[in-house]
Amino acid sequence: MSDYQNPRSPESSHREVGHREQHGSLDTFPDPGLPEHKSRQADRDPRAAKRAERQVATLFGISAIGTIVALVVYFVIPPDGTTAGVRLSTLALGLAIAFALLGIGFGAVHWAKVLMSDHEKVDERHPIESDPETRTAAIAELEAGVKDSGIARRGVLKGAVISALALFPLTIAVPLVGSVGGDWNVSKFKHTLWKRGTRLAIDPSGRPIKAADVTIGSVVHVIPEASQEEMQSHEWITEKAKAVVLLVRLDPRDLKSDQSPEGETWSYDGIVAFSKICTHVGCPVALYEQQTHHLLCPCHQSTFDVADSAKVVFGPAKRPLPQLPITVDDEGYLVAQSDFHEPIGPSFWERLK
Amino acid sequence: MTTSTGTAAPQAGARKGAAPTTPAGKAADYLDQRTSIGVAVKEFARKVFPDHWSFLLGEIALYSFIVLILTGIFLTMFFVPSMSLVTYHGEPASMNGVLMSDAFASTLNMSFEVRGGLLMRQIHHWAALIFLAAIVTHMMRVFFTGAFRKPREVNWLVGMLLMIMGLAAGFSGYSLPDDVLSGNGLRITDGVVKSIPLIGSYMSYFIFGGEFPGEHIIPRLFTVHILLVPGLILALVALHLFFVVLHKHTQYPGGGRTDTNVVGFPLFPVYVAKAGGFFFVVFGILALMGGTMAINNVWNYGPYDPSPVSAGAQPDWYMLFLEGSLRLMPGQTEFVIGGYTLSLNVLIPAVVIPGLLFTFLFAYPFLEAAVTKDKREHHVLDRPRNVPVRTGLGVAFLTAFIILALAGSNDLIATHFSLSINTITWVFRILLFVGPWFAFWVTKRICLGLQRKDRELVLHGHETGRIVRFAHGEYIEVHRPLDEQERWLRVNYQAHAPLEIEPATDSRGVRRKGYKKDKRLQRLSRFFYEDRIEPVTPAELAAAHSHGEHDALESTSHEQIEAGTAAVGGGRDLVEPEKGADER
Numbered sequence: 001m002s003d004y005q006n007p008r009s010p011e012s013s014h015r016e017v018g019h020r021e022q023h024g025s026l027d028t029f030p031d032p033g034l035p036e037h038k039s040r041q042a043d044r045d046p047r048a049a050k051r052a053e054r055q056v057a058t059l060f061g062i063s064a065i066g067t068i069v070a071l072v073v074y075f076v077i078p079p080d081g082t083t084a085g086v087r088l089s090t091l092a093l094g095l096a097i098a099f100a101l102l103g104i105g106f107g108a109v110h111w112a113k114v115l116m117s118d119h120e121k122v123d124e125r126h127p128i129e130s131d132p133e134t135r136t137a138a139i140a141e142l143e144a145g146v147k148d149s150g151i152a153r154r155g156v157l158k159g160a161v162i163s164a165l166a167l168f169p170l171t172i173a174v175p176l177v178g179s180v181g182g183d184w185n186v187s188k189f190k191h192t193l194w195k196r197g198t199r200l201a202i203d204p205s206g207r208p209i210k211a212a213d214v215t216i217g218s219v220v221h222v223i224p225e226a227s228q229e230e231m232q233s234h235e236w237i238t239e240k241a242k243a244v245v246l247l248v249r250l251d252p253r254d255l256k257s258d259q260s261p262e263g264e265t266w267s268y269d270g271i272v273a274f275s276k277i278c279t280h281v282g283c284p285v286a287l288y289e290q291q292t293h294h295l296l297c298p299c300h301q302s303t304f305d306v307a308d309s310a311k312v313v314f315g316p317a318k319r320p321l322p323q324l325p326i327t328v329d330d331e332g333y334l335v336a337q338s339d340f341h342e343p344i345g346p347s348f349w350e351r352l353k
Numbered sequence: 354m355t356t357s358t359g360t361a362a363p364q365a366g367a368r369k370g371a372a373p374t375t376p377a378g379k380a381a382d383y384l385d386q387r388t389s390i391g392v393a394v395k396e397f398a399r400k401v402f403p404d405h406w407s408f409l410l411g412e413i414a415l416y417s418f419i420v421l422i423l424t425g426i427f428l429t430m431f432f433v434p435s436m437s438l439v440t441y442h443g444e445p446a447s448m449n450g451v452l453m454s455d456a457f458a459s460t461l462n463m464s465f466e467v468r469g470g471l472l473m474r475q476i477h478h479w480a481a482l483i484f485l486a487a488i489v490t491h492m493m494r495v496f497f498t499g500a501f502r503k504p505r506e507v508n509w510l511v512g513m514l515l516m517i518m519g520l521a522a523g524f525s526g527y528s529l530p531d532d533v534l535s536g537n538g539l540r541i542t543d544g545v546v547k548s549i550p551l552i553g554s555y556m557s558y559f560i561f562g563g564e565f566p567g568e569h570i571i572p573r574l575f576t577v578h579i580l581l582v583p584g585l586i587l588a589l590v591a592l593h594l595f596f597v598v599l600h601k602h603t604q605y606p607g608g609g610r611t612d613t614n615v616v617g618f619p620l621f622p623v624y625v626a627k628a629g630g631f632f633f634v635v636f637g638i639l640a641l642m643g644g645t646m647a648i649n650n651v652w653n654y655g656p657y658d659p660s661p662v663s664a665g666a667q668p669d670w671y672m673l674f675l676e677g678s679l680r681l682m683p684g685q686t687e688f689v690i691g692g693y694t695l696s697l698n699v700l701i702p703a704v705v706i707p708g709l710l711f712t713f714l715f716a717y718p719f720l721e722a723a724v725t726k727d728k729r730e731h732h733v734l735d736r737p738r739n740v741p742v743r744t745g746l747g748v749a750f751l752t753a754f755i756i757l758a759l760a761g762s763n764d765l766i767a768t769h770f771s772l773s774i775n776t777i778t779w780v781f782r783i784l785l786f787v788g789p790w791f792a793f794w795v796t797k798r799i800c801l802g803l804q805r806k807d808r809e810l811v812l813h814g815h816e817t818g819r820i821v822r823f824a825h826g827e828y829i830e831v832h833r834p835l836d837e838q839e840r841w842l843r844v845n846y847q848a849h850a851p852l853e854i855e856p857a858t859d860s861r862g863v864r865r866k867g868y869k870k871d872k873r874l875q876r877l878s879r880f881f882y883e884d885r886i887e888p889v890t891p892a893e894l895a896a897a898h899s900h901g902e903h904d905a906l907e908s909t910s911h912e913q914i915e916a917g918t919a920a921v922g923g924g925r926d927l928v929e930p931e932k933g934a935d936e937r
Contacts, residue, residue: 027890029844032837034609034616078468081444086465087647090472094644097472101637108630112623123401123615125601125732128504182563186554189564203660221660232438232452234568241540241565241659276660281544281679281699282565283537284662298664299541300680301764301774314775316679316698318687346544347687347696348554 063103070096199225259323266325280317403604403617414487416635424477433459434575453656456531476643498734508596525578536657548699677760678702724878741800749789804886
């Protein structure tokens with residue numbers, strides 16, 4: 001190392017001891033070589049070796065028994081359909097298989113450790129890099145190949161080959177990317193099933209909710225009213241993923257604010273409805289604390305104040321949960337005044353466009 | 354054995370040596386004439402591998418992967434990767450008559466109706482957790498012992514890719530049953546993907562084939578989980594092991610172990626038995642876990658429904674750091690710029706933080722090589738104490754990882770210890786910045802302390818507890834010198850020094866090109882190697898044995914230690930010069 005020539009350079013100020021060069025041949029200890037081999041009990045005592053052999057054989061025997069037990073268990077203890085039955089079958093089969101495997105494993109390892117030769121061997125290592133002659137020969141081979149191909153002189157050919165190879169992946173990539181995203185109509189993020197007059201229904205039964213039935217302090221998980229048939233489809237799950245709403249009835253005096261603009265009322269008699277999809281990364285915000293009017297997302301603990309426009313009071317979310325404007329219809333059922341006035345759920349680049 | 358070869362095959366007859374007579378010999382001869390397998394057997398059968406328990410960590414990873422394939426094949430026989438909706442009939446009673454996807458229904462069916470199905474599912478899940486745990490601990494072993502140094506940098510990269518593929522395998526498999534818990538995990542993924550500027554929405558469509566959740570994601574994840582990712586893992590494992598054979602395994606330092614040899618036991622029979630046996634041990638323990646420890650009882654969560662979510666839900670452990678990272682980020686960092694939304698509150702924790710962590714791991718071997726300017730091959734491992742800054746950086750990295758993982762469980766910590774979740778979150782936010790720095794500092798000091806302790810031991814030997822009183826009344830404790838093996842372990846290392854660089858201007862006063870780059874590298878190199886403890890030299894040991902000379906030497910080094918540690922505010926040195934006399 002270069003520093004040995006400059007032990008007093010400023011960079012070496014922290015060196016503890018740096019006087020090697022002054023001691024000449026005394027600067028390193030010699031390698032003492034391999035430690036002396038210590039013989040094991042089984043190497044010295046034939047009876048110990050015999051005992052070890054019996055132990056190994058016993059372990060392999062345990063394995064064989066384990067396999068037989070596993071087969072017996074498989075046929076004798078079928079899962080009877082109940083959770084307890086399945087558990088029993090799983091436990092018995094698992095234990096038997098474990099014995100079958102561990103017997104082999106411990107047997108083999110024990111054998112290697114106590115009976116097989118434990119004299120260490122030494123192999124030489126060789127440098128990983130190829131020697132200079134090989135390198136020279138390899139380069140010569142490549143050069144000969146390049147010369148044979150004529151690629152160096154034929155510029156047009158080189159360009160053509162590179163272009164063709166660079167272009168051909170498009171034949172697979174374009175159809176794949178084109179189809180893999182469905183219709184690529186990302187503006188769907190901005191709309192939900194809610195529209196003027198859609199009744200609020202209880203999730204998951206789908207029963208519409210009368211304003212009078214919602215008591216102060218209660219919280220209801222809400223979906224837009226839909227036919228049973230609609231609710232059995234895949235489209236429904238995707239739509240529901242955007243449309244779920246949490247409805248809370250507060251004492252109107254506790255309601256500090258909501259998101260309705262000047263001159264409009266989005267709540268009804270202390271009943272407010274907010275999107276249940278977290279504005280952070282989209283988990284359902286499902287934990288309501290009655291005393292504080294706080295809504296907590298169990299995934300990342302964003303906390304929203306329902307009494308104050310669902311503003312964020314803690315956690316990784318930035319924006320309030322969008323409010324669903326609601327009112328009641330002629331029969332007293334809660335209905336939406338319109339869709340949400342902004343996209344629900346997590347932020348995305350063109351969210352406000 | 355040297356009988357006539359007249360009836361043997363012409364080729365065999367033409368060769369020197371005997372025609373085989375035993376059935377095994379005949380089979381080997383048949384095979385060798387067609388594959389020249391003799392060359393491979395001669396080369397590899399008695400290949401030497403060093404022995405150490407920490408070398409088993411990588412084996413655990415490999416064996417859990419084999420268990421994953423075996424149990425995985427079983428599961429694919431019964432799993433239906435489809436999101437078509439069906440009404441389930443069967444056990445458990447709580448799920449009878451519930452509308453669910455084929456994926457969820459077939460998961461229930463294989464758990465309750467297929468004999469051994471639940472066992473296989475549970476072994477598979479536990480094996481996945483152990484697989485990643487083994488990868489991570491194996492990487493720790495490789496990092497802290499410097500096994501990533503030349504010529505193994507490329508294999509470190511292969512290992513990194515394997516870890517990332519492992520994460521991908523775990524994530525894609527976890528989501529397959531289409532239950533509420535994993536569905537919410539996918540939803541979080543969707544939210545993270547949407548936060549990517551410009552293309553986020555399209556990326557979401559790319560993954561889900563439309564809006565979340567759609568009906569494509571389970572079949573797509575299935576293909577990723579059983580074809581794409583395991584295929585890549587298999588290829589990378591093959592490459593990883595090819596490099597292990599090519600480079601020959603590293604070995605821990607000790608007498609007779611050098612950079613030009615490898616000391617250990619032969620592959621056949623020792624490692625055939627040990628490593629082969631160890632596969633059965635790993636498999637057996639996984640079977641024990643699968644049989645006795647329930648995991649991911651999806652029927653308790655129910656099929657995916659976008660509305661419900663359970664409190665206290667946790668991802669598998671290897672995803673906790675991402676979850677914690679998301680939880681810690683304050684929400685104020687979302688901005689609207691020119692009408693476009695930039696969600697740094699999601700982007701930083703979910704993309705930037707893991708990006709930084711992985712970049713550190715990818716880059717570290719090259720960084721260390723650059724600041725060390727060391728071009729030699731290394732096959733003898735470092736003791737972690739002998740490279741204090743590397744060890745400190747590794748511990749700092751782990752500290753950050755663990756703090757993030759704990760933050761991913763902050764709700765459970767809150768409920769189990771009756772603490773405020775807001776307080777816990779704030780504590781973790783601060784710890785994430787302070788903790789790794791503190792861990793680095795403490796670890797580095799501990800390493801330097803251990804090195805000083807080694808020096809002390811080499812110079813003055815073991816304390817024996819025997820007190821001797823001299824005629825003139827002086828008491829001393831008798832010290833026993835180290836034997837040469839003990840000493841070799843403690844002196845056989847190199848304390849790298851910071852880089853020396855060419856001056857900024859050449860002899861004619863012209864500014865040198867590349868000086869600034871060199872200067873930066875030198876600054877980094879000083880960070881690595883400024884504080885260091887040199888190994889004891891024979892001269893020092895000799896000096897320590899003769900009282901007077903030893904004292905003179907020690908007192909100068911004593912001052913240097915004090916000067917060195919004062920700069921970083923560290924503790925006192927462990928070398929007590931007066932004790933040198935005790936060895937006589």
